[in-house]
Each structure stands twice: as C-alpha cells, then as structure tokens.
Amino acid sequence: MSKVPAATSTLGLLRTLANRGPSTATALAAALDIPRSTTYHLLSVLTDAGFVVHLPDERRWTLGPSAFEIGMAYLRHDPREALARPVLIELAERVGHTVHLAALHGSEVVYLLKESPRSTRRASTLITDVGVRLPAATTASGRAMLATLSAEQVRAVMSSPTAFVSRTGRGPTSLSALRSVLTRERRSGYALEDGEILDGYASVGVAIIDSAGRLAGAVSVTVHTIGDAAGLDSVIAYVPQVREAAETIATRLSR
Amino acid sequence: MSKVPAATSTLGLLRTLANRGPSTATALAAALDIPRSTTYHLLSVLTDAGFVVHLPDERRWTLGPSAFEIGMAYLRHDPREALARPVLIELAERVGHTVHLAALHGSEVVYLLKESPRSTRRASTLITDVGVRLPAATTASGRAMLATLSAEQVRAVMSSPTAFVSRTGRGPTSLSALRSVLTRERRSGYALEDGEILDGYASVGVAIIDSAGRLAGAVSVTVHTIGDAAGLDSVIAYVPQVREAAETIATRLSR
DNA sequence: CAGCATAGTCTGGGATCCCAGACAGTTGAC
DNA sequence: GTCAACTGTCTGGGATCCCAGACTATGCTG
Secondary structure, eight states: SOOHHHHHHHHHHHHHHHEEEEEEEHHHHHHHOOOOOHHHHHHHHHHHTTTTTETTTTEEEEOOOHHHHHHHHHHHTTHHHHHHHHHHHHHHHHHHEEEEEEETTEEEEEEEEEEHHHHHHHOOOSSSOOOOOOEGGSHHHHHHHHHHHHHHHHHTTSSTTTTTTTEEEEEESSHHHHHHHHHHHHHTTTTTESSSSTTEEEEEEEEETTTOOOOEEEEEEEETTTTTTTTTTHHHHHHHHHHHHHHHHEEEEOO | OOOOOHHHHHHHHHHHHHHHHBBBHHHHHHHHTTTTHHHHHHHHHHHHSSSSEEETTTTEEEEEEOHHHHHHHHHHHHHHHHHHHHHHHHHHHHHSEEEEEEEEEEEEEEEEEEOOGGGGGGSSSOOTTTTOEEEEGSSSSHHHTTTSOOOHHHHHHTSSTTTOSSSSSSSOOHHHHHHHHHHHHHHHHHHEEEESSTTEEEEEEEEOOOTTTTTEEEEEEEEOOOOTTHHHHHHTHHHHHHHHHHHHHHHTTTO
C-alpha cells in the first residue's frame, strides 16, 4: 500500500488522461475510485503546475504542456544510457562487433549508445555515431521498434514525407512495403538489415520492452559481411545475445 | 496555498528532474525544501508508477518511461486544438485567407488545424492539410517556433539528415543559413515564407508562447500573392492579427 | 420555461499522513 | 583500515489533509 496516496492519485490522474484522452472530472474520479472533491483538488494542483488544462467549453480536462516538457526531458536525460552502457560494453566484447542502443524519434531512429569491442576500437567506418538519426524504415533498430507498434501507430509515425528517404536506394519505400517487412520481422522476433544503411554491412536488432509492455528502445549488432562465407547467417547467429541484452536492459528499467 | 501538498511536491519532483537531470535524493529534497524521508516516500511512489527510475550505480534518480508516455499522450490529445479552433475560425474570417495551427515535431512542423474563411471554403490548393508534416526550416510556422529556441536547441533539433530537405529548392539548406534567417525573424517577431513551400503563396507565422515561457506551437496565415500588386506587404499586413490570435491561444492554455 | 443531471465549490472533523530524527549500510578520501 | 559523509529505511505521534455531503451554477431536453 502506497505511503503517499495523494501522490499515487496524482500520477493516476496523469496516466488516466494519457490513456483515455480528455475526460470529465466525474469520469476521472470513477476511474481512480477517489472522491469527487479530492479529484477537483488534485486537478487544481495539476492545472496550477501546467500538467493539466481545463477545457471549459467541453467541461473536460486534458494533459497540459508540462506533461510534454517532462516527456521531452526524459529523452534528453535518458536513463537507458546509464543503465544500458555496461550491458552494451559486455555485449560488444562477447560478440566481437559494434553494438548500438537506439530510440525511435518520429519516423527516425536516433543512436544513443555505440560500443565496440576493445580489439577493434579504432576509427569506425560505421556512420551510426551517437546522436546520428536515420530513417527507421531502413535500420534494424528502427524496424525492431516499429514492429512493436500497432498498424495505426506505424501509419501515424510514418506519415512524414521524409519517412521513406533511403541512403542506398534499398529498403521499403512505401507503407505497404514496410508493413510486409514488419510482418515478417514480427514473426521472427528480430529485424534484419542487409546493406540498406551501408553496403557490405548487416545488422540485427531487437526491441526493448519493459515489464509494463512499454517500448524503450532497441539493441542492435552490426557485422561486416563482405568476405564472410556465412553471409547473413553470421549476423543472425548473434540474435540470442542481442535479445538477452535487450531483456537485461528492460529488467533494469523496471526496477 | 495548495490544498494537496503531497501532489504539489510530487509534481515538483518531476519538474526538478526535468530541469536538472539525474539527481540525488538529498539534492531533490533541498531543491523542493521538503524532508528527506518525505522525498524518499514520493520517489518510491514515482518509481512504482514508472515516472522515475533509480540509478543505483550513480545513487541518483532520473525521469522514467511514464514521463515520456504522458508527454507523447499530450501530443496525441492536444488541448491546443480544442482551445485554438474558435480562435482560428475567427482569424480566418477576419483576414479572409487560410490559417493554420502547427506544432514542432523534431525538425518538422505538423499541421494540427487548418481553417479557411467561409467564402473560400472549397477544395484547397494548399498542401498543408491537417496531419501533414513539412520541414520546419522552410515554413513560416516552423521558423517562428525555431526562432524561440536557443542556438544549442536549434542545432540539436536540426541534426537530422532530412532536416534541410526542400520541396521547391528554396529556403535555408544549412544550419548557418538557417541561423541567419532566424536572427532576422527574431528581430521582426514573425517568420515570413515566400514560395518556399508552394510557388505563388506566402505565409507569415507567429509562435505561441504561454505565460510560463513555454513554446506551444505557432499560428500562420497563407496568402496567394500572384496577381497581388502589394506582393509580400499584403501578407505582412496580417502579422498583428496573427500575433493577437497566438496571444489569445497562449492565454487560454495558461488557465 | 421547468426539470433534471452534472459540474464545480465549500466546509469541518476524524482518520491518517508527514515529519523529525534514529539507525544501518555504502562509498570514497586519507 | 578508519572515518566522515551520504544514502536509504524505519518509527510513532501531532498536525493536517481527505472525505462525505451540502450547496450553487450550468447546460440540455422535452
């Protein structure tokens, strides 16, 4: 039992408004099973702090700009990086190749972390440096994350006119093509990208889903396949370790 | 004085973590002037709800994925649309041209509302339909919003490789070119776009800044300039009304 | 226009939450 | 290895917050 029920109710209001959209006070009180007067008191505090806005014309309440601000702040001060870094360092050593942590940002992925095994830590030929953004549709990390979204969410995310820009001319160039690829990758549980970002390199990516079912990024490994007789099989072989790393990160996020 | 101090403190913790980044519990207690034990109780509730994550290795606390979720939910259930719609309907009638409400979304603008005067309400030639996204650097709305950001924020937002994609080959194509344009537009208090989106059309845009100094979107008006002897002066003449509409929306958001 | 349902505000007292401070554990400096 | 500073947990009681419910205001329907 929470030691601060007012705090629990306050956060419950934020979550309920996030899930349901604009709502009346009576509906919010019912959803959280708290007295109407308490609900109005909490809504008043939330409104003063900018987390909620009152819509008088509709007699409903909705999330306010402070909710957006802390959402953006979360992206800026990403806890995943602190929690994920040791996991990725270990993964890079184990697989002997460069690994990344990425987040979905609209129709793009942004690379948050990049670790290489000590034996190869020299100037990287890979373009996927930290901070770089690439179209989600043509990256293993991006597609791993898109695969966790509903069809409607994918359509919304990919509505940008620049969503299907391709560096190498490869990869899906329409929503229907992307859907086919995602269907296949949902089934296999990982995304595979072969030369869509950089010729001669292939990647596999696995989404990070925390214990509450929330998408929290993706882990990927990139392999130089030219000269490798096993071809794509050599990168696919790393899927179990990548998945294990994604699950470790998810577990740490849920603590 | 707040009637629910626990709620006030809870939201204060979220805001402080958003502003300062990962922090120790002692620092948070000091920032909010609340007892250490109360701070730990509130952090426990916030962590259970996913709004905060504990970083044991650093002995610090940081925002968690629920903060991001309600930030994204805010974008989905935008209160601005409900509050802004009557303001934009009135503005469209008054200026006699199409007007828009837009939000910044990474390096792009997304059009949230589009209103035209009744006398012209036929199939629009304008591409700026609701839901459409366009590069911020080449739109009046986008530049009006970018002009409110710091140089560092502009660099971060515009780091996407697709940020400077141009439909008509006009408009700034580099960060330094954009900075020059933004400097000029900061001085004038509005953004002016002439044919960068669609030949023969010009737009002016003004950012919406609420009473707490938060960026909350932009309002713009678009005019067909071909055949108009006054040229750009005819669209610039609408800046006072656009600014007034932006201020009205800002005031409503702050209630 | 009347009636009804719901929104939003207000009040006072009993239930309980918040606080001060003690305590154990951890970390880093010397 | 010792010590200081800080982290994190726990406790009990007085201060105060939360609740039930009354009341006014508003909007919709017939």
